[in-house]
Amino acid sequence: MLKECSLNSVCDKMEITFKVFRFNAETDYLPYYQDFTLEVSEDEVVLDILNRIKWDFDGSFSYRRSCRHGICGSCAIKVNSKAVLACKERVIDLYKIFGSNMTIEPQSKSRVVKDMIIDKKDFWSKYDSVKPYLVSEIDENPATEHLVSPEQYEELHEADTCIQCGCCYYSCPAVEVNENYTGPAALAKAYRFNFDPRDDAKHERLDIVNKLGSGIWDCVKCFECAEACPKGVDPIHKITALHTQTFKEGKAKSNVATRHAVFFKTSINQHGLLDEGLLVAYSEGLGVVKHIPEAISMLKKGKIVMPWNMPKSKNLAEVKKLVKISSTAKF
Ligand code: SF4
Numbered sequence: 001m002l003k004e005c006s007l008n009s010v011c012d013k014m015e016i017t018f019k020v021f022r023f024n025a026e027t028d029y030l031p032y033y034q035d036f037t038l039e040v041s042e043d044e045v046v047l048d049i050l051n052r053i054k055w056d057f058d059g060s061f062s063y064r065r066s067c068r069h070g071i072c073g074s075c076a077i078k079v080n081s082k083a084v085l086a087c088k089e090r091v092i093d094l095y096k097i098f099g100s101n102m103t104i105e106p107q108s109k110s111r112v113v114k115d116m117i118i119d120k121k122d123f124w125s126k127y128d129s130v131k132p133y134l135v136s137e138i139d140e141n142p143a144t145e146h147l148v149s150p151e152q153y154e155e156l157h158e159a160d161t162c163i164q165c166g167c168c169y170y171s172c173p174a175v176e177v178n179e180n181y182t183g184p185a186a187l188a189k190a191y192r193f194n195f196d197p198r199d200d201a202k203h204e205r206l207d208i209v210n211k212l213g214s215g216i217w218d219c220v221k222c223f224e225c226a227e228a229c230p231k232g233v234d235p236i237h238k239i240t241a242l243h244t245q246t247f248k249e250g251k252a253k254s255n256v257a258t259r260h261a262v263f264f265k266t267s268i269n270q271h272g273l274l275d276e277g278l279l280v281a282y283s284e285g286l287g288v289v290k291h292i293p294e295a296i297s298m299l300k301k302g303k304i305v306m307p308w309n310m311p312k313s314k315n316l317a318e319v320k321k322l323v324k325i326s327s328t329a330k331f
């Protein structure tokens with residue numbers, strides 16, 4: 001006898017209603033959703049559901065898949081807005097989060113070609129822009145191997161596991177509002193080669209990813225990419241490492257983002273607290289004028305203080321030690 005599922009128990013079968021996004025850019029004026037209520041067993045992944053919908057109900061239903069082993073990146077979609085690899089994500093795990101109603105959608109509805117299939121042109125052109133390959137003058141007949149130590153490889157390993165699925169890219173709010181932003185996947189790839197001891201294009205790549213408006217300074221540090229990545233690449237930490245590398249390599253230019261980083265550290269070091277008023281003034285330079293009305297309102301409400309009234313943390317000595325230990329680049 002089948003054991004019925006509840007949110008907290010192991011079970012044999014669950015009845016789930018999948019609300020599936022449908023759109024054919026060639027024939028449809030607007031997208032629509034179709035409901036499929038299916039009995040799902042504990043060992044089925046989302047790709048099994050896509051297959052059942054196509055094979056049992058509608059042969060025109062379209063989606064990408066290839067390896068079925070979480071390594072080609074082609075089956076990435078969203079379930080209840082959560083980025084997933086359809087061949088890796090077990091339905092029961094989603095059921096434990098969302099219950100028995102699941103909306104299946106493509107990674108990006110504005111880029112849909114057909115149903116789950118999207119046009120990833122922007123993703124690939126940004127990926128291409130960071131020189132996502134090793135640049136090295138290689139001796140065709142080397143006398144010895146060009147070794148990478150285990151410690152050096154450890155630094156690259158996470159970034160190396162990227163399968164270009166786009167889960168991070170299509171979950172990134174900075175990509176949504178800024179079409180020029182390179183995005184987490186390509187920036188994690190820039191990290192991958194910039195931290196490879198065999199690579200010779202570090203400075204060239206830093207010039208590319210260091211541009212204001214499209215590069216590392218346009219990340220808003222929301223951590224969505226780390227949350228969305230099915231391979232544990234953790235793009236935001238790679239972007240942060242690139243921030244530090246631009247300072248270390250003398251590539252950081254004075255702009256609103258780099259001044260923000262510099263003052264952030266200065267304020268924490270001086271007060272153990274963030275002087276939010278002066279942070280904006282220092283980062284924006286003359287541009288601060290446009291913030292004067294908000295600054296006055298914040299001053300009145302006690303949200304910021306004048307610099308001479310800035311309090312100090314009672315743990316300042318401890319904070320200073322922590323800043324010293326964690327600082328890897330001179331600003
Ligand atoms: S942390 Fe940065 S790159 Fe990652 S999703 Fe947020 S804005 Fe995008």
Ligand code: SF4
Pocket residue numbers: 161162163164165166167168169184185188228229230231232233234235
């Ligand atoms: S970083 Fe992760 S989520 Fe982004 S493309 Fe690579 S594997 Fe996919």
Ligand code: FES
Pocket residue numbers: 064065066067068069070071072073074075076085086087088
């Ligand atoms: S089919 Fe290849 S990652 Fe899912």
